[in-house]
Amino acid sequence: MNILMIGPDSKEKGGIATVVANFKTYYSSADHQLFFLSSWSREDRWLTEWRALFSIRKIIFEKKIDIVHFHVAQKGSFFRKMLLRKLIPHYCKIVFHMHASQFDVFYQKSSSLTRKWIRQALNKIDHIVVLGGEWEKFYRRLTRTPISVIQNAVCIPETVFFNKRARSVVTFGQIGKRKGSYDLLEVAKNIEPIFPDICFTLYGDGEVEKVQKQIEKMRLTNVKLGGWVRKSEQEKILKNTLLHYLPSYHEGLPMAVLETMAAGIPNMSTDVGSISDAVKNGKNGILTKSGDIAEMTKQMLQFLEHPTLQMQYSRNAREKIEKEFSIKHYNSRWTQFYNSIYLKE
Numbered sequence: 001m002n003i004l005m006i007g008p009d010s011k012e013k014g015g016i017a018t019v020v021a022n023f024k025t026y027y028s029s030a031d032h033q034l035f036f037l038s039s040w041s042r043e044d045r046w047l048t049e050w051r052a053l054f055s056i057r058k059i060i061f062e063k064k065i066d067i068v069h070f071h072v073a074q075k076g077s078f079f080r081k082m083l084l085r086k087l088i089p090h091y092c093k094i095v096f097h098m099h100a101s102q103f104d105v106f107y108q109k110s111s112s113l114t115r116k117w118i119r120q121a122l123n124k125i126d127h128i129v130v131l132g133g134e135w136e137k138f139y140r141r142l143t144r145t146p147i148s149v150i151q152n153a154v155c156i157p158e159t160v161f162f163n164k165r166a167r168s169v170v171t172f173g174q175i176g177k178r179k180g181s182y183d184l185l186e187v188a189k190n191i192e193p194i195f196p197d198i199c200f201t202l203y204g205d206g207e208v209e210k211v212q213k214q215i216e217k218m219r220l221t222n223v224k225l226g227g228w229v230r231k232s233e234q235e236k237i238l239k240n241t242l243l244h245y246l247p248s249y250h251e252g253l254p255m256a257v258l259e260t261m262a263a264g265i266p267n268m269s270t271d272v273g274s275i276s277d278a279v280k281n282g283k284n285g286i287l288t289k290s291g292d293i294a295e296m297t298k299q300m301l302q303f304l305e306h307p308t309l310q311m312q313y314s315r316n317a318r319e320k321i322e323k324e325f326s327i328k329h330y331n332s333r334w335t336q337f338y339n340s341i342y343l344k345e
Contacts, residue, residue: 001032001342002063006052006084007071007097009038013205013228014174015255016071016099019152026155026327029335035063039080049080056087066342067093074106082121093341096122097129101273102178102250104138119143127341131253132274148337151277152253153330156322160264161238162314164307167197169243169300172234172256175206175225180247180270183293185214185223187247190297192222195304200245201226203237238263242310243303248272249290261285262321266313268299278325284316 008014010021020036027034037059041048059065068088070081081096088094100106107115122128122143129150130136136149175181181202188200202211203226215223229237244260244267251273258278261267267279268286281287286303288295303309 001066001338002035003032003067003069003338004035004037004056004059004063004065005069005071006037006039006056006081008040009048010036012040012042015152015252016073018231018255019099020071022153022155022327022330027331027334029331029338032335032338035059035065039084040077052084053087056084057089060089060092065092067095067338069095069097072096072098072100074100074103078103078106078118085121085124093126094124095127095129095341096125098135098139099131099252101248101252103135105250107142129337132277134274135252150330150333150337151274151325152255152258153325153327154255154258154262154321155327156262156318157235160314160318161235161241162264162266162311163239163242164310166240166242167199168237168241169198169200169245170226170237170241171200171202171204171245172229172260173204173246173254175202175204175208175211177207178249179204179206180249180290181207181211182214183247183291183296184245185211185218185220186293187245187296187300188220188223189218190293191300191304192220194301196222198222198242198304199224203227203229234259235263238265241265243268243300245300246270246275247288247290247296248275251275253277258321258325261317262325264314264318266303266310266317268296268303278320280316280320284313284320286313 007020008017010017010024037052038048039052072081119142122145125145128145128147131151136147139147200223205228244265246269248270253274257267266285269275269279270290271287279285286299
C-alpha cells in the first residue's frame with residue numbers, strides 16, 4: 001500500500017512539521033510505503049504551494065498512491081488542502097489529519113456561508129483523524145465523515161533530563177496571546193518576590209517584540225526570551241529545566257508537552273484541547289483554567305515549594321509517555337488505521 005503524506009516541510013518550525021518529520025524518520029511497515037509532498041514552506045511559500053498543486057497528480061499516478069494523508073490546520077492550511085483534494089483521483093482514500101489548535105474559533109468566526117462550505121467539504125473526506133476526545137466531539141457536530149482519535153507521539157530519550165537543582169521554568173512554542181505568554185508574565189511577577197532565583201524563559205517566535213516590551217514595562221528581571229531553538233538544542237536546555245509551563249487558550253495536543261514529559265520534565269498547563277489526555281492534574285503535572293492568574297500562581301508556588309512533588313510528577317510524566325505516547329505505539333496505531341480504511345468498502 002502506498003501513502004502520500006502532504007503537509008509542511010519537515011524542516012519547518014512547529015508541531016505539525018515535527019509530526020511529519022517523525023513519520024519520515026521512524027515510520028516503517030512491511031506493507032506500507034510513505035511518500036512525502038511539501039505543501040508549505042516559510043522561505044519558499046508560493047513556490048512550494050504551486051509545486052504541490054502541479055505535481056500532486058503526477059506523484060499519485062507514478063507512485064500508485066492508495067491513500068492521501070493530509071496534515072491540516074485552520075484557515076489557509078485548510079483551504080489549501082481542500083484545493084489539493086479536488087485533484088485527487090476518486091480511487092484514492094483521503095485522510096484529513098486535523099492538528100488545528102483553533103479550528104473551533106476559525107469555524108465560529110466564519111460567515112454562515114463559509115461554515116456551510118466547511119461542513120460540506122468535511123463530508124467529502126473519507127476519514128478524519130483528530131488528536132483527542134474533545135476535538136472528536138467538536139468535529140462530530142460538523143460532519144458525518146468517520147472520525148478516529150490518534151494522539152501525537154514522541155521519541156523517548158534514553159535518560160531522564162529532570163534536574164531537581166534546576167531553577168529554570170521554560171516554555172517552548174509560539175509566543176503570543178493564544179499561548180498565554182502575557183499571563184505567564186503576570187505569574188512570573190507574582191513568583192519573583194518569593195522565588196527570586198527562578199527564571200522563566202520563553203523559547204519560540206511570534207509576538208517577540210510585543211512581549212519584550214511588556215517585560216520591560218513590568219520591569220521583570222526573572223523573564224527572558226530565548227528565541228527559536230532546534231530540536232538538537234533542546235536537550236541541553238531540558239537538562240537545566242525544572243518545569244515546562246504552557247498557559248495556552250487554544251491547543252490541539254502540543255508536541256512540546258509530550259517531548260518535555262518524555263524527558264521527565266513536569267508540565268504546568270491549561271486544560272484546553274487534548275492536553276488533559278497527557279497531563280493528569282495532581283498525578284504527573286498541573287492543569288488550570290486559562291487566564292486564571294491567581295490559581296496558576298498558587299499551583300506554581302506549591303510545585304516550587306515541594307521537591308518531593310516535583311520528583312513524583314517527573315517519574316509519572318515519563319511513565320505516561322512510555323505507556324501511551326511512544327513512537328512504537330503510534331506507528332502501530334497508524335498501521336492498523338491505514339489497513340482499516342483501505343480495506344473498508
